[in-house]
Amino acid sequence: MTVAARIEKLRSEIRHHEHLYHVLDAPEISDAQYDALMHELKRLEAAHPELLTPDSPTQRVGGKPAEGFRKAAHSRPMLSLDNAYNADELADWDRRVRELAGNLPVEYTAELKLDGLSVALRYEPAPGGGARLALGLTRGDGQIGEDVTSNIRTIRSVPLSITTERLQKARLAQGKAFEVRGECVMPEAAFERTNEEREREGLPAFVNPRNSAAGTVRTLDPSIVATRGLVFFAYFLLVDGEYCAAGQTATLDALTALGFRVNPHRGRVDSVADMVKFIEDAEKKRATLGYEIDGIVLKVDNHQTQQRLGYTGRAPRWAIAYKFTAESAITQVEDILITVGRSGKLTPTAMLRPVFVGGVTVSRATLHNADFIERMGLLIGDWVKVERGGDVIPKVVEVVEDQDHPRGNRRFSYPSECPECHNPVVREEGEADWRCVNADCPAKLRESLLHFGSRGVMNIEGLGDAAVQQLLDRGLVKSVADLYSLTEEQLVELERFAEKSARTLLNEIERSKKAGLARVLMGLGIRFVGERTAELLAQEFGSIDAVMAASAEELERVEEVGPRISEAILEFFSRPANRTLIERLKEAGMVMTAEKKQRSTQFAGLTFVLTGALPTLTRDEAKQKIEAAGGKVAGSVSKKTSYVVAGEDAGSKLDKARELKIPVLDEVGLLALLQSPPTQA
Numbered sequence: 001m002t003v004a005a006r007i008e009k010l011r012s013e014i015r016h017h018e019h020l021y022h023v024l025d026a027p028e029i030s031d032a033q034y035d036a037l038m039h040e041l042k043r044l045e046a047a048h049p050e051l052l053t054p055d056s057p058t059q060r061v062g063g064k065p066a067e068g069f070r071k072a073a074h075s076r077p078m079l080s081l082d083n084a085y086n087a088d089e090l091a092d093w094d095r096r097v098r099e100l101a102g103n104l105p106v107e108y109t110a111e112l113k114l115d116g117l118s119v120a121l122r123y124e125p126a127p128g129g130g131a132r133l134a135l136g137l138t139r140g141d142g143q144i145g146e147d148v149t150s151n152i153r154t155i156r157s158v159p160l161s162i163t164t165e166r167l168q169k170a171r172l173a174q175g176k177a178f179e180v181r182g183e184c185v186m187p188e189a190a191f192e193r194t195n196e197e198r199e200r201e202g203l204p205a206f207v208n209p210r211n212s213a214a215g216t217v218r219t220l221d222p223s224i225v226a227t228r229g230l231v232f233f234a235y236f237l238l239v240d241g242e243y244c245a246a247g248q249t250a251t252l253d254a255l256t257a258l259g260f261r262v263n264p265h266r267g268r269v270d271s272v273a274d275m276v277k278f279i280e281d282a283e284k285k286r287a288t289l290g291y292e293i294d295g296i297v298l299k300v301d302n303h304q305t306q307q308r309l310g311y312t313g314r315a316p317r318w319a320i321a322y323k324f325t326a327e328s329a330i331t332q333v334e335d336i337l338i339t340v341g342r343s344g345k346l347t348p349t350a351m352l353r354p355v356f357v358g359g360v361t362v363s364r365a366t367l368h369n370a371d372f373i374e375r376m377g378l379l380i381g382d383w384v385k386v387e388r389g390g391d392v393i394p395k396v397v398e399v400v401e402d403q404d405h406p407r408g409n410r411r412f413s414y415p416s417e418c419p420e421c422h423n424p425v426v427r428e429e430g431e432a433d434w435r436c437v438n439a440d441c442p443a444k445l446r447e448s449l450l451h452f453g454s455r456g457v458m459n460i461e462g463l464g465d466a467a468v469q470q471l472l473d474r475g476l477v478k479s480v481a482d483l484y485s486l487t488e489e490q491l492v493e494l495e496r497f498a499e500k501s502a503r504t505l506l507n508e509i510e511r512s513k514k515a516g517l518a519r520v521l522m523g524l525g526i527r528f529v530g531e532r533t534a535e536l537l538a539q540e541f542g543s544i545d546a547v548m549a550a551s552a553e554e555l556e557r558v559e560e561v562g563p564r565i566s567e568a569i570l571e572f573f574s575r576p577a578n579r580t581l582i583e584r585l586k587e588a589g590m591v592m593t594a595e596k597k598q599r600s601t602q603f604a605g606l607t608f609v610l611t612g613a614l615p616t617l618t619r620d621e622a623k624q625k626i627e628a629a630g631g632k633v634a635g636s637v638s639k640k641t642s643y644v645v646a647g648e649d650a651g652s653k654l655d656k657a658r659e660l661k662i663p664v665l666d667e668v669g670l671l672a673l674l675q676s677p678p679t680q681a
Contacts, residue, residue, distance in 0.1 A: 003044060007051055010041040014057040015161075023157050023261040032461050055132045055161035060154050060226065069146035069218070074120060075179055075241045078139045079311065081297065081321040090298075091272045093320050097300060097309060100317065104305040109248045110278040111266045113295035113321055114233055116185035117214040120145065121152065125175045129164040134177075138217065148217055154226035155184065157233075157261040169257035171246075172239065180260060181236035186213040187291045190229030197227075199343060202528045202564050209292050227456070231291070234260035247301045265289075268301065279322055286324075295323040328387040329362075330400050331355035333380055336367065336412045338419050342447030343527060344436040346425060348373060348412070350384070350396055357388045365394040369432040370414050381408025418443070426571070428564075435527070438577050440479045444525070446472060452480045452523040456531065458512040459519075462505040470494045480523065481581055483509050484588035517544060517594035520585070524578075527568040536560060537569075542596035544582060548573045602674075603631030607640055611654055612647030614667040622670065629674060637662065645670050 001009070014037050021027040021034075038057065045052045052059075084090050098106050118139040123131040136152030137145035152158055167174060186194070191209040194216075198205055206212035216228045234255040237244050244251040249268065256262045265282065269275050279296050286293060300306050300318035309317040335351040348367040355362055365386055367373055376399055378384070383405035385397045401407055417424050418436035420443035425434045436444065446468055453463030460483075471477040476490055486509065491502035521534035521544075529537070540558045541547045547569070555566035572578055586592065608626050610619055610633060617625075622645060623633045637644060637656040644657035644664045657664050665673065 003048055004051055007041065007044050007048070010037055010044070011056055013037055014041065015159075018057065018156055019159075019259055021156070023259065030461070055126070057160070060156070060160065069148060069220075071140070071144050072135065072137055072147050073144055074137060074140075074142070075122070075238060078118060078120060078142045078145070078181065079315050080142070081319055082312075082315045083295075084320050084322050085325060087272060087276050090275050090320070090322060094272050094275075097318065100309050101300075101305050102308070104308055105302045106305060107301045108269045108275070108298045109252070109266060109301050110269045110275065111235060111297045111299070112263055112282060112289075112293045113297045113323075114183040114185050114263065115208075115210045115292040115294040116183040117210070117217050119148070119152065119182065119184055119217065119232070121158065121180045121182075122177065123162060123180070124177050126161060129174065130167065131162045131178070133158065133160050146218065150222045151217055151219065151225040152184075152232075154222050155230050155232050157231050159259045162258055166258050170254040172254070172258075176239060179238040179241075180234050180255065180258070181238070182232055182234035182260070184213050184217055184230050184232050185209065185291050186216065186228065186230055189290065194228055196341075196343060197530055199345075200526075200528050201530045201533070202562075232261060233263045235262070235297075243303060243306065245303050247303050248299045249301055269298070275322070283324065293324075295321050297321050327357050328385050328397065329355045329357045330383055330385055330405065331362075333378065333382050333384055333396075333408065336373075336378075336380055338415060340418060340420055340436055340441065340443035342444050342451055342525060344418075344438075344441065344444055344525075346415070346418070346434045346436065348414075350378075352384075352386065355386065357386055357394060362386055362388065362394045365396050367396060370434065371432045373412060378412070379408035380410040380412055420444075423575075423577070428567070437527075437571055437575055440577050440581065442478070445478070448525055449477065449480060449483070451525060452483075453512075457519055457523045458515050460505075460508045460512050462501070462508055466496070467494070467505070479581060479584070481584035481588060484513070484585070484590070513588065513590050515591070517542075517547075517592050520544065520590065520592050521547070524572070524581075526572045528565045529569065533560060533565060538594035539597035542594055544586075544592035548579070548582070600628060600630045602629040606631045606642040608633050609635070609637050609641050609644045609653055609657070611644060612650035614645070614647040617667055622667075625670075625674060643670075643673075 014034070017027070017029055017034055017037070041056070042058050045056065045058055082093075084093060120137045120139075121133060122135040122137075124134040126132040133149070133153065135147065136149040136158075138148055139145055153160060164174060172178060186209040188209060191206065191212050194212055195205040206215060212228075213230060216225055216230060219225050235252070237251045237255055237258075244254060246254075252262050252266065265285070267278060269278055275296075275298060282293070282296055298320050300309065306316070306318040311317060332353045333350045334353055337349050337351055338346050339349055340346055348369070350365045350367050352363050352365060367378070376396070378396070378399055383400045385400055386394055387397045388394045399407075414434055415425065418438065418441055421436065421438050421441040423436060423438040423441065425436050427434045438444075449463070449468045449471070450465065452458055453460035453468075463483075468477075471486075471494075474490075474494070476486065477483060486506065488499065488502045488506060491497050491505060492499055494502075497505075516538070518531075518534040518538040521529055521537055522531060536558050537547055537555075541550060550569075552563070552566045552570060555561050555569055556563065573582075582592075603626060608631055610622055614622060626633050631642075634641065637653050637660065639660060641657070641660070641662050644653060644662055646654045646657075646664050646666060654664065
């Protein structure tokens with residue numbers, strides 16, 4: 001087999017497995033086998049760059065972070081939908097549809113209204129047949145959207161290319177451009193992971209999955225988007241700017257044939273009674289979907305009828321969105337318990353007298369933090385209003401106090417020590433949350449083990465939920481360090497572990513010892529220390545001992561490490577239990593060193609701000625040159641800025657520099673400064 005043929009075979013296999021995993025939820029191979037295929041493809045493409053194509057699976061994440069998004073017009077407006085909130089309003093809409101339709105058929109498709117960000121994907125004919133993703137646009141104002149193509153490419157359920165065979169199955173003409181519209185959503189599990197990561201990085205948490213999905217799609221760095229776990233569900237297909245002439249049901253079938261993920265919870269309805277039944281069923285399954293919905297969308301199925309009905313100024317007459325309303329109930333707070341997460345955050349949870357809200361029985365609701373309880377004036381025994389709305393997660397809205405609902409009589413006090421390990425808890429100045437900072441806290445252990453073994457950290461294949469739970473149940477692991485003293489004899493005693501699987505896991509654990517300092521720093525679960533910060537710390541200090549010995553001032557010399565992160569690092573390593581953990585990992589043979597990045601001190605202590613388009617250097621190239629010389633690049637101009645490097649269309653940053661009398665350089669001046677640096681005081 002020629003190299004070109006092998007590359008095409010690998011691409012075809014990888015696309016097949018991506019479709020199975022990300023669209024059909026039916027993987028056939030393990031993550032390790034998938035990684036092996038991808039590794040071989042990357043190696044061959046690197047050796048033969050002339051064979052690289054933009055729709056290769058290796059090209060999902062590529063390019064430099066954008067400085068902003070260009071605008072582009074939609075092929076036809078992305079209109080909003082009119083809303084209905086009850087059966088009477090649905091009946092009025094159905095009546096209007098039937099009156100306007102005359103003798104044309106009226107049947108409806110019912111689909112879940114996904115709570116995410118609407119996007120439009122354009123596909124252009126590909127050389128040699130099939131089609132390639134050419135453009136991804138946000139809805140914007142409905143007329144003009146933002147070009148987020150580089151971010152859309154990272155979403156695994158979006159095909160980068162579509163084969164001729166799939167076009168034929170979907171009955172689309174070869175050589176024609178077409179557009180797919182749908183919703184980018186963030187599954188609830190991905191939302192929780194994202195907020196945990198933002199918490200570690202010292203960033204504010206997203207309020208809900210919808211905000212998280214919208215913020216992610218509009219993130220300027222595609223590599224960040226790739227880690228967020230977004231999913232794309234397709235629901236419209238346009239060819240030559242027109243909706244599918246065969247109708248909405250046929251559209252969804254065609255999108256499935258093209259390889260897109262289409263939401264399976266859909267159906268045909270012929271009457272208002274059928275609509276109400278579909279809505280009731282959707283509300284019952286809402287909490288189990290794994291992603292958020294905020295209603296139901298009803299569309300006239302027949303395309304000819306759609307054309308007859310037409311549009312108002314802002315919405316199609318042939319579609320309507322039924323919006324769920326938040327449901328609430330009154331119940332009593334029987335107790336308040338504390339749960340401890342992987343990051344050590346102590347979260348108060350209201351234990352409620354069970355009450356039926358929004359299709360499910362609710363017996364607990366989060367109370368967020370101590371400040372929330374204090375602001376509400378909540379006492380144990382109080383009657384409260386509990387609401388379960390668009391966020392799905394039950395929440396306490398207010399304390400109810402009237403003749404039928406007397407106040408409670410027991411004030412809740414936050415514990416001064418962790419309820420699990422009994423180490424003192426800490427609350428940083430200006431923060432709302434109390435935390436346990438003991439790395440070996442049992443309550444944190446399960447999540448810590450799963451995090452430690454995950455692909456992005458130590459990458460221990462086989463250390464999943466079931467294995468971790470058994471290790472904990474048998475008392476075999478009480479710290480991540482205990483993983484490195486497990487034996488084959490211990491593992492074969494576990495359920496579903498034979499000699500081969502036990503040896504495989506032990507080999508994976510042994511291999512993880514060489515993951516390097518950055519991965520270890522991530523695996524320790526130090527607050528605010530995510531992948532980027534861990535890598536910068538590893539490059540700067542070169543060993544775990546150097547990181548542990550660093551002062552706040554030395555830590556803050558590292559790019560992106562400010563007082564908040566340095567305090568978290570110092571706090572972590574000040575704990576005896578955490579230092580003991582490091583010693584145990586050393587004794588196990590863990591590699592906790594890295595090659596130190598040799599930094600020039602040429603621009604040490606200088607901060608630059610880049611603005612406008614430079615004649616020959618890209619923004620990223622200029623940034624790399626400054627950082628290689630020991631300088632820092634900031635995003636905004638302040639009194640601490642040393643130089644502003646300005647190009648064409650510099651804008652407000654240049655005005656601010658002149659106002660503050662900060663020296664301004666053009667590209668020639670920057671290059672000259674690199675050759676002849678100023679003398680440092």
